Amino acid sequence: MSLTEAEYIRTEVEPTGDDTDYVLSVRGITVGFGNKIILQDLDLDVHRGEVLGFVGGSGTGKSVLMRTILGLNQKRAGEISVFGHDLSTANDIERKSIERRWGVLFQQGALFSSLTVKQNIQVPMREHLKLSPQLMDELATLKLELVGLSQDAADKLPSELSGGMIKRASLARALALDPDLVFLDEPTSGLDPISAAAFDSLIANLSSTLGLTVYMVTHDLDSLHSICDRIAVLGKKRVLAIGTLDDMMKNDDSWIKSYFRGERALRRV
Ligand SMILES: Nc1ncnc2c1ncn2[C@@H]1O[C@H](COP(=O)(O)OP(=O)(O)OP(=O)(O)O)[C@@H](O)[C@H]1O
Incomplete structure (x- = not known):
């Protein structure tokens, strides 16, 4: 079975242990x-x-x-x-x-077009962590800062972003779960x-x-x-x-x- 990129991003996640x-x-x-x-x-x-x-x-x-x-x-x-x-x-x-x-930045960004940048970043958090809306907002703010996007971008839809902003927003989502x-x-x-x-x-x-x-x-x-x-x-x-x-x-x-x-x-x- 092959997953679409959107389905993949929604895949459930849990922390794990040992490494090499x-x-x-x-x-x-x-x-x-x-x-x-x-x-x-x-x-x-x-x-x-x-x-x-x-x-x-x-x-x-x-x-x-x-x-x-x-x-x-x-x-x-x-x-x-x-x-x-x-x-x-x-x-x-x-x-x-x-x-x-792991986090993934797909070639075209693969952001959900009907969600704002903040909501996109919160997709992995919403589905895999149990956090209050306030904490998720704070984390999204941090991720935006991390990738050099201004807070103004948080409430924009992907269609309102430049190519560079889409890449940064996608990177912020890839980094959502650290x-x-x-x-x-x-x-x-x-x-x-x-x-x-x-x-x-x-x-x-x-x-x-x-x-x-x-x-x-x-x-x-x-x-x-x-x-x-x-x-x-x-x-x-x-x-x-x-x-x-x-x-x-x-x-x-x-x-x-x-x-x-x-x-x-x-x-x-
Ligand atoms: N789902 C698929 N079904 C059939 N063929 C596929 C499928 N996905 C990829 N291919 C084929 O696999 C080959 C490699 O494709 P791939 O997209 O991995 O190339 P790439 O090295 O990433 O190229 P580019 O640098 O142009 O992006 C191509 O011939 C492509 O047509």
């Missing part, structure tokens, strides 16, 4: 649709507290991988462990406990360079101050250069390479070379 050094470990994942295999025997480890940038050509399966980790797509083989718990053997309660500790891990799908796409740089700084600050682990799908070379501790490259249905930007600059795979050392990349130096 890897916040996320993927082993031997295979995902396909009909006869088409998108990911095959893919491995990936994400370390606690790092900002991991995930790149790859269009259509290589970056979103499919993220959605598979989140349980929105079915896998044909492999294991996914989050916070040291194998998701395929976790029962419903354990799974909810794990999900309680997650340990956030998944960001192209967080700076559609933003002008100044807003994108500001969003990058915000993510870097949140990661260092809150100890957040960040899994970020991106095409943005500036983000990769400015905030990512490591970069993973998806290609040939698997993680082709993973390492620092320096490692990528030395890699001789033709796609990696043209991505990191091609004309466009060199123009930014």
Whole structure:
């Protein structure tokens, strides 16, 4: 069964316990649709507290991988462990406990269009925590501050927000339950360079101050250069390479070379 993004955001959550050094470990994942295999025997480890940038050509399966980790797509083989718990053997309660500790910013924001920004931020709180309306308002105010949105934005509908504000509001909702891990799908796409740089700084600050682990799908070379501790490259249905930007600059795979050392990349130096 596949969940829609809106259903996913409404999934019930509970706190959980033990951890490992890897916040996320993927082993031997295979995902396909009909006869088409998108990911095959893919491995990936994400370390606690790092900002991991995930790149790859269009259509290589970056979103499919993220959605598979989140349980929105079915896998044909492999294991996914989050916070040291194998998701395929976790029962419903354990799974909810794990999900309680991650937040997601989908590519288009996926805010509920009929709810105000404040109400959007309160969706996870309302469904998973038993808090008074006053406390939920205070928490929403804090989350807005955290992502650099003014209080004026609280009562606006998503349709009244700029692209940058939508990204920030979506991030505020992703942070609603104080997650340990956030998944960001192209967080700076559609933003002008100044807003994108500001969003990058915000993510870097949140990661260092809150100890957040960040899994970020991106095409943005500036983000990769400015905030990512490591970069993973998806290609040939698997993680082709993973390492620092320096490692990528030395890699001789033709796609990696043209991505990191091609004309466009060199123009930014
Ligand atoms: N639900 C689905 N059913 C069938 N095919 C799908 C489905 N979801 C994704 N695909 C296919 O999987 C492939 C990978 O798609 P995906 O969206 O993960 O690419 P991507 O790497 O995120 O690309 P981009 O960088 O352009 O966003 C594409 O060929 C896409 O058409």
